[in-house]
Amino acid sequence: MPLELLTVACLSDNYAFLLHDPASGRTALVDAPEAAPIRAALDAHGWSLSDILITHHHDDHVAGLADLRDGARVIGAAADAHRLPPLDLAVAPGDPLEVLDRAVEVIDVPGHTIGHVAFHFGQDHMAFTADSLMALGCGRLFEGTPEQMWDSLRRLRDLPGQTLICSGHEYTETNARFARTIEPDNAALQARAAEIAKARAEGRPTVPSRLSDERATNPFLRADAPELQRALGFEGEDAAKVFAEIRGRKDRF
Numbered sequence: 001m002p003l004e005l006l007t008v009a010c011l012s013d014n015y016a017f018l019l020h021d022p023a024s025g026r027t028a029l030v031d032a033p034e035a036a037p038i039r040a041a042l043d044a045h046g047w048s049l050s051d052i053l054i055t056h057h058h059d060d061h062v063a064g065l066a067d068l069r070d071g072a073r074v075i076g077a078a079a080d081a082h083r084l085p086p087l088d089l090a091v092a093p094g095d096p097l098e099v100l101d102r103a104v105e106v107i108d109v110p111g112h113t114i115g116h117v118a119f120h121f122g123q124d125h126m127a128f129t130a131d132s133l134m135a136l137g138c139g140r141l142f143e144g145t146p147e148q149m150w151d152s153l154r155r156l157r158d159l160p161g162q163t164l165i166c167s168g169h170e171y172t173e174t175n176a177r178f179a180r181t182i183e184p185d186n187a188a189l190q191a192r193a194a195e196i197a198k199a200r201a202e203g204r205p206t207v208p209s210r211l212s213d214e215r216a217t218n219p220f221l222r223a224d225a226p227e228l229q230r231a232l233g234f235e236g237e238d239a240a241k242v243f244a245e246i247r248g249r250k251d252r253f
Helices: 035-045 078-083 146-157 172-182 187-201 211-217 226-232 239-252
Strands: 004-010 014-020 027-030 049-053 073-077 089-091 105-108 117-121 126-130 164-167
Touching: 004 035, 004 164, 014 035, 014 164, 073 078, 078 089, 105 146, 146 211, 146 239, 164 211, 172 187, 172 226, 172 239, 187 211, 226 239
Parallel strands: 027 049, 049 073, 073 089, 126 164
Antiparallel strands: 004 014, 014 027, 105 117, 117 126
């Protein structure tokens, strides 16, 4: 029986994610920006938390944790344990991890922060990427290098195309406007931008997104695409250098 996924809007533009297993009745949370909307969603469905997974240490991803843990197992990156809330299970990339009777892959995705991890529920085709790979974007490089982030994005890009990318913020409309400055002739991007504008006008979230769509339209995943490099005048350049150019333009956008 597949897991149920519930996207919970938090703060001004954050998302948390609830994963519910109908077979066992258990529920996991990925990131905890604030407690109240997450608690309201749990109460509305009659769910209680068995596990909480944390992607990175930033306050807008952990601030609600203390009010939500209530005996739930809290899981986060061993490399970041010194600056995360207290963990019940510290994991590293490659460690075996089981949540809701699913094998979960822990993926190292430094760049936004050094200790950032993503959680891949392969059986259910979901990846929780927070502020690494985002809908039509990627996180700012607060701690890592362009080379690190490009490597992280390539790891995520290699997941199956049907994977749902569950990212941490509702930035997609702005990201679409920026992406169109990078690849104005990308027909798939133009179509997606129109869909995003319609969704936001109707108050609908744009997250999660499908990895196959990100591959076709997200400029940060396409730094090695010849057509994008030509559009930038960077044809044949090292992809990490092209990525750094795109990230720098987005920082100034």
